[in-house]
Amino acid sequence: MFTGLVRATGLIERAGGGVRLRWASSPGDWGPAGLALGDSVAVDGVCLTVAERLGDGFRADVSEETLGRSTLALKADRRAAVNLEPALRLSDRLGGHLVSGHVDGLGLVEAIEARQESWHLVIRWQDPAYGRYVCDKASVAVDGVSLTVAGSDAGGSRFWIAVIPHTWAGTTLRLLRPGDAVNLEADLLAKYAESLLRARPPSAPPPLDAAWLVEHGWSA
Known part of the structure; x- marks a missing residue:
C-alpha cells in the first residue's frame, strides 16, 4: 500500500x-x-x-x-x-490517500496550463467507464502522485486537477506534455464501495437507515 x-x-x-x-x-x-x-x-x-x-x-x-x-x-x-x-509503514502518516499500486488504466493529458500559484492539468480516461469513480474533490493517483480532482465533466471521463509548485517540482508531472499517456488509479475506497453495493441483495434495506440507527442507540 x-x-x-x-x-x-x-x-x-x-x-x-x-x-x-x-x-x-x-x-x-x-x-x-x-x-x-x-x-x-x-x-x-x-x-x-x-x-x-x-x-x-x-x-x-x-x-x-x-x-x-x-x-x-x-x-x-x-x-x-x-x-x-x-511501501507505506503502518506507523507512517497518511499524507496523500490510499493507493494500492494497481493501475486501473491509462489517461491522456489533454491540456497543461501554468497559473499564478499552480499548474492546471486536464486528463481524459482512455476507458471512459472509469469516469464513474471521479467526482469533485475525489482522490486520484496520476503516475503515482496523489492528487485531488478539481472538477470533471458529467461522466467523469474527463477531469482536471491543480498541481501545487512543491508537487510540480518534486515529481515527473513537470515533464508531461499534451498527448502524453499517464497511469491512473481511481480512489480505492470508491471501488470498494461500488463492490459492496453491487453485492447487496435487491431486498436488503439501505445501509445505515433510520431504523438501524435507532436500533443501535443513535438518534434518527
Whole structure:
C-alpha cells in the first residue's frame, strides 16, 4: 500500500525480462541501503517488487499484464523518468490517500496550463467507464502522485486537477506534455464501495437507515 507522496524520481530501462531503476534524485533513508529483496516500490504508480539490489537503484520483474496496462514498457524503452515511492509503514502518516499500486488504466493529458500559484492539468480516461469513480474533490493517483480532482465533466471521463509548485517540482508531472499517456488509479475506497453495493441483495434495506440507527442507540 502507498500514499501517492513521491519520495524520489528515477530512470527506468529494460533489463532482461524486467526493468532496472536508477535513482535520479536523492531517495533519502530508503535508497539502496534501505531496500531489501522483496520490498515493494511504486514506480509511476505501479507496485513492483525488488528482485535485485543495485548500487544505484534496483531491478524488478514486470508481468505482461502490468506492461500492457501501464506506461512502463514505453518509458523503459525511452529510459524515461519515473516517480518512486516506498511501501507505506503502518506507523507512517497518511499524507496523500490510499493507493494500492494497481493501475486501473491509462489517461491522456489533454491540456497543461501554468497559473499564478499552480499548474492546471486536464486528463481524459482512455476507458471512459472509469469516469464513474471521479467526482469533485475525489482522490486520484496520476503516475503515482496523489492528487485531488478539481472538477470533471458529467461522466467523469474527463477531469482536471491543480498541481501545487512543491508537487510540480518534486515529481515527473513537470515533464508531461499534451498527448502524453499517464497511469491512473481511481480512489480505492470508491471501488470498494461500488463492490459492496453491487453485492447487496435487491431486498436488503439501505445501509445505515433510520431504523438501524435507532436500533443501535443513535438518534434518527
